[in-house]
Amino acid sequence: MSVANPSKAKRSITHLILLLLAVIVLMPYAWLLVVSLKSREDFFSGMFFPPGDGFLGIAWDALTLENYTNLLDMGFGRAAINSVFYASTSAVFATFVCAATGYVLAKSKFRGRTFMTLVVLGSLIVPPTLLIAPSYELLYHLGLLDSVWGLLLPTFAPAFGVFLFRQAVQQSVPDELIEAARIDGCSEAGIFMVIVLPLIRPMIGAFLLITFLAMWNNFISPQIVLQTASKQPLSVAIAQLRGVYQTDYGLLMAATVVSVAPVAVLFLVLQKQFISGLTSGAVKG
Amino acid sequence: MKSQRFNSRVIFAWAALTPFIALFVVFMVYPLIQSAFLALNQTYGPETRLFVGTKNFDLLIEDPVFWKAIRNTLIYTLGSLFIQLPMAFGLALVLNSRRLKGRSVYRLIFFSPQLMGLVFVSILGALAFEKRAGLVNRTIAWFTQNAAYLEIDWLQTYIMPTLILISLWLYVGFNMIYFLAALQNVNHSLLEAAEIDGAGPLNRLRHVVIPSVRPVATFVVLLSMIGSLQLFELPYILLQGNGGPNNQGLTIVMYLYQNGFELGDLGYASAVGWALALMLIILALIQIRMVRKEEALR
Numbered sequence: 001m002s003v004a005n006p007s008k009a010k011r012s013i014t015h016l017i018l019l020l021l022a023v024i025v026l027m028p029y030a031w032l033l034v035v036s037l038k039s040r041e042d043f044f045s046g047m048f049f050p051p052g053d054g055f056l057g058i059a060w061d062a063l064t065l066e067n068y069t070n071l072l073d074m075g076f077g078r079a080a081i082n083s084v085f086y087a088s089t090s091a092v093f094a095t096f097v098c099a100a101t102g103y104v105l106a107k108s109k110f111r112g113r114t115f116m117t118l119v120v121l122g123s124l125i126v127p128p129t130l131l132i133a134p135s136y137e138l139l140y141h142l143g144l145l146d147s148v149w150g151l152l153l154p155t156f157a158p159a160f161g162v163f164l165f166r167q168a169v170q171q172s173v174p175d176e177l178i179e180a181a182r183i184d185g186c187s188e189a190g191i192f193m194v195i196v197l198p199l200i201r202p203m204i205g206a207f208l209l210i211t212f213l214a215m216w217n218n219f220i221s222p223q224i225v226l227q228t229a230s231k232q233p234l235s236v237a238i239a240q241l242r243g244v245y246q247t248d249y250g251l252l253m254a255a256t257v258v259s260v261a262p263v264a265v266l267f268l269v270l271q272k273q274f275i276s277g278l279t280s281g282a283v284k285g
Numbered sequence: 286m287k288s289q290r291f292n293s294r295v296i297f298a299w300a301a302l303t304p305f306i307a308l309f310v311v312f313m314v315y316p317l318i319q320s321a322f323l324a325l326n327q328t329y330g331p332e333t334r335l336f337v338g339t340k341n342f343d344l345l346i347e348d349p350v351f352w353k354a355i356r357n358t359l360i361y362t363l364g365s366l367f368i369q370l371p372m373a374f375g376l377a378l379v380l381n382s383r384r385l386k387g388r389s390v391y392r393l394i395f396f397s398p399q400l401m402g403l404v405f406v407s408i409l410g411a412l413a414f415e416k417r418a419g420l421v422n423r424t425i426a427w428f429t430q431n432a433a434y435l436e437i438d439w440l441q442t443y444i445m446p447t448l449i450l451i452s453l454w455l456y457v458g459f460n461m462i463y464f465l466a467a468l469q470n471v472n473h474s475l476l477e478a479a480e481i482d483g484a485g486p487l488n489r490l491r492h493v494v495i496p497s498v499r500p501v502a503t504f505v506v507l508l509s510m511i512g513s514l515q516l517f518e519l520p521y522i523l524l525q526g527n528g529g530p531n532n533q534g535l536t537i538v539m540y541l542y543q544n545g546f547e548l549g550d551l552g553y554a555s556a557v558g559w560a561l562a563l564m565l566i567i568l569a570l571i572q573i574r575m576v577r578k579e580e581a582l583r
Contacts, residue, residue, distance in 0.1 A: 018391055127561060131558075138312075138319065217405070
């Protein structure tokens with residue numbers, strides 16, 4: 001469907017505008033990638049590639065991986081490992097906790113179910129920034145400041161996940177199937193693991209990705225909770241790198257490429273699930 | 286036999302709920318209650334508390350820096366509502382057309398900045414808007430062939446426009462996805478009927494398309510309002526932790542962070558947090574009211 005009936009001229013104008021916007025969106029990536037391959041001395045020669053007498057008038061020999069090797073020498077690899085660990089742990093636990101809770105809220109009848117559902121939904125309107133200061137105090141009293149668990153535990157029970165999984169179970173798990181499994185003698189845990197989880201697989205995939213990305217890109221929590229440099233994820237490490245090496249553009253660009261590339265690859269592989277997961281709340285809400 | 290079966294169901298239900306309830310109470314309910322108490326105290330770090338009653342709020346109302354932060358945050362929010370969302374909707378309309386070649390590639394391209402994550406976008410943005418070396422000034426200077434444009438000091442002089450420009454790059458494609466999903470709800474036969482009845486493109490947009498995307502649009506407006514009012518990472522990283530010259534880039538959450546974690550007054554920080562929460566609630570209520578009124582009129 002389309003609102004307008006575009007003539008040929010109109011259509012080429014549309015394409016021209018889209019192309020221009022696409023270039024504006026893509027140019028920073030190209031710049032990021034190319035500058036990360038330039039040495040410090042070459043930084044100011046040319047906006048993108050350093051000019052020279054190679055193919056296309058570019059000094060290809062001047063490109064170097066030294067920014068990346070420098071990063072490794074500075075212990076940036078440690079931050080990358082931390083990010084992978086934090087993001088995957090957070091994603092797996094949050095998904096499992098939310099799936100189990102959402103399933104029970106959707107299918108079990110018990111006193112207080114409506115109340116609990118309302119509390120979970122109501123908590124969605126609490127702005128996370130309101131909890132920053134009291135959470136810090138809480139973690140201090142629990143002895144969890146500068147601890148990996150102080151960072152991870154609060155991410156294991158996101159209320160919006162419970163909401164999403166409750167909806168997914170309601171939509172795609174029929175009561176009859178659960179009853180039939182019960183009659184066949186399947187245990188309650190068995191029903192959840194063998195019957196329910198496979199049926200809500202699209203939501204599991206989407207939610208794993210959402211929570212993984214949320215933790216990978218989380219800055220304020222690790223910045224507040226973690227103090228030891230060796231525990232920091234990429235997001236905090238890169239901000240500190242900028243504080244110290246403000247003018248070493250190549251190094252900062254390389255660090256950004258390292259931080260962004262794994263997520264981009266992950267997305268391109270799982271694109272469809274991601275978009276359906278992101279929009280599922282919107283369309284049905 | 287039957288009651289045994291029932292028992293195992295109850296046991297499973299509680300076993301499945303317990304981790305969530307425990308984590309939810311400890312890391313959500315308790316801090317929420319504490320934030321109310323904290324706002325009535327003055328602290329120096331997490332160990333010392335001094336009850337001051339409503340003094341934090343009295344100070345807040347007369348705190349010019351806080352008002353500056355509110356002003357900046359509102360400017361940014363208005364920017365995202367009135368520049369970003371119309372652009373996102375426009376792009377969605379264009380990319381929804383089946384006749385358009387390459388529309389899935391365009392969708393992916395426009396959405397892609399969202400993959401970078403706010404912190405990393407902030408680093409890239411900080412470098413791109415750097416004077417002399419940055420991509421933005423170099424591009425302007427290249428097009429105009431005028432080296433004077435290399436000296437535009439975005440981060441010091443034009444911090445709010447810079448924030449809005451970067452967030453356009455980051456969020457237009459993201460919100461476009463929501464609008465694209467909403468456009469699936471538009472009724473084809475209604476659209477065709479309107480066309481046969483002689484309704485032009487603008488009239489069809491106004492009377493058929495916009496009413497059917499309104500529920501999603503309301504949701505997107507609310508989401509970007511909530512997100513914009515809590516802006517933190519972008520200015521924090523661009524300005525290296527402070528508010529910029531004359532606090533021109535200071536946002537509410539940055540001010541909360543400065544008070545709580547640089548000055549150690551978690552109480553004052555909580556008061557800032559409650560002021561922000563209050564703003565969010567009021568704006569949400571106003572919006573719900575407006576939607577109800579419109580529905581009543583129809």
